[in-house]
Amino acid sequence: MLTVHCRADDIEFGGSRPAVKNILGGAASFAVIGARLVAGSAHARSVSWIVDVGSDFPPETLAVIQSWGTDCVIRKDHGRLTTRAWNGYHPDEKRDFKYLTPKLRLEPYMLSETQVWSRTFHMVCSSSRCISIVDDILRRRDELRQAGQAPSTEHASTRPIFVWEPVPDLCTPEEQEKFLAANKVVDVVSPNHQELGMMFDQPGWSEESKEGQQLVQRILASGIGPNGDGCLVIRAGKEGSYAFSRTQKLWLPAYHQPETSGATAVVDPTGAGNSFLGALAQGLVTAGREPFNIIESILSASQDWRESLDGWGVRRNLPMALICATIAAGFVVEQIGVPQISVAETGGKELWNQSEFTERVRLYTQRLFRTLDESPQRHLLTN
Template sequence: MSTTQSSPNPSTQDVDFCTLGMFILDDIEFGEGIPPVKGALGGAASFAVVGARMVAGREHSQSVSWIVDVGSDFPNDVLDVIRSWSTKCVIREDQGRLTTRAWNGYGPNEKRDFKYLTPKLRLEPDMLSEEQVFSRTFHMVCSSVRCVSIVQKVLERREQLLQKGYVPSSPAAAERPLFIWEPVPDLCTPEEQERFLTAARVVDVVSPNELELGMMFGRPGWDEKNEDDRELVRKILKSGIGADGNGTLVIRAGKDGSYSYSQGHGIWLPAYHQPDPSNPPPVVDPTGGGNSFLGALAEGMISQGRTPVETIESVLAQSGSWKNILQTWGKDGQIPLALICATVAAGFVVEQIGVPKISEKDGKELWNGSEFTERVRLYTQRLYRTLEQSPQRHQLAI
């Protein structure tokens, strides 16, 4: 196996984001007479990286790092797309195997069935470079047991490197990283419930979607309006999220946005694309929307002082309701800001099959023809209006 760095201009930027998700080429079947798609650039890693990369922007693109395993059948045009993002991507080439491929089938309510078509090559913490091990955030899509193992191994590797004299590139890189965990859908079952609660206690953010959260507790789904479903949230928070018990549960709800809870408080944010009978939203394919949401969330959590977060803060500076939300979240006030970045990123990803297209015009970086920060501004302006009209819609009681 040979390993190369995909960026033509390696930098000394800290690694802000690293995913242990896999790169996958996707075959997608939508049903309802929509033609299937073969070999689309996908996998949790690709979509999470796109989300993080949007928030990072061109200036911090090298802070986003990941591993792509290339097999003998890897398409050159896909490699070109990856390189166009200018991330700190490690490409591992092995001509003795096929690239990991999978089948995705969609049913009612965006329910997804998934299976691998070729053998998968799972990423392990010992495969990460020293730079990647000292990432400020980590994204994982895995079982509860594997989640605990990954966190332990990452922290152990960091400690071992420090003891051997390794010097992180900055004080921020030496601090305990943030772990964002996406439970693997097919293990969201009642039998897995206690292991799920155990894993939640070692991460900073745990994020099932509303169907997966319901399934974990033997229910058909999760609905914020249902008292029994809100009790599930209280149970998870009481069990504890994170090392100090004050981590965050983020419930991704597709077209209904996201519901996020920490100890004593919660927030609802609508999806970027809202239903409009007179002007239907340009939503084509939900594949990867959740992954990109969490990649952007992770990057947003450590992006204080950068353009997307400054844009949000500028638009909402005069909102008393927003100030109250930030005060309620206290030291975790970066979470609501990061959730806005995550919502906007997911809005780009669902507009086409596969990943959004990056381009440049008049010196500006565009995704699907729009600036990420401009969409952040537009979304935040809409949020400002609803916050002032009905703040109770956004602040969730637990």
């Protein structure tokens, strides 16, 4: 479940190509796309979010949002303008960001009783706000439970999964202690490699450097999750992603890899990290559905993979969710804005950018199986 005030974005690419304006944007908009890709049409309504619409909200954008078939709550306010923002990219993938109109803040009390019982929550916020959101959601659930208003579903009696994306502007050395404190209330924390470096006064994070390895150990030792069994997921752009628990490590390459000619399908990285984490949040509750079934059917033949899953313990679903997240991000980078949804003329299957999500799951997992077989230590390590 994801909450959002929808945004219209302007994007500048540092002179490498013409700037664009009025693009559907916002971290949670892309997170919703990621979750929706993983959910598929059969479970589209399991993705719930809130969209705040101002007086200038483009009707064609609203039509795109509605075409996804999610559980989308539209809140219209013709007395204000739609939230707008500017993104500027540097050649080294560093991004500058600023709001062009006042943003709206969503609070946990605004969630419906249905939404507050979601199995997963994705947050993009500061450390202090992260703690506040988690506390407020858990408090609301307790109050409803005590009032006899909890749903009868099995997951209502268990703690939801919180996936936290630290807001980039506050990835600073001054935020270190707050960051470590917020980690203790979430299940997955995921800065990107540049943001993590900035927070700990380093030029960036690299898995190959001694400093990078020590930083990961420091964060894990401090604790992630109420029981210390949470995970650190570092999004590393074109290098893919790195996931760490106290005992396990997993590296997954990005979906799109440069060809020998240097050509790539990557057009615009805006929103890729957000879609990755929205997909991860959805993937963590996807066991038994088609994407996981495909992954398991291919990778179950790898003994190294099977042993690795056992090592993740209660986070056993995380590696499969990360595969889904990697593929979702691969769709988002292929154009400026969100990927296009359509239906195949024959068979009626759902397509994104003229491709099936599950077919890309199959192709990527087959590639991963081959590299696992050749060099498992590249992907699977014990911390």
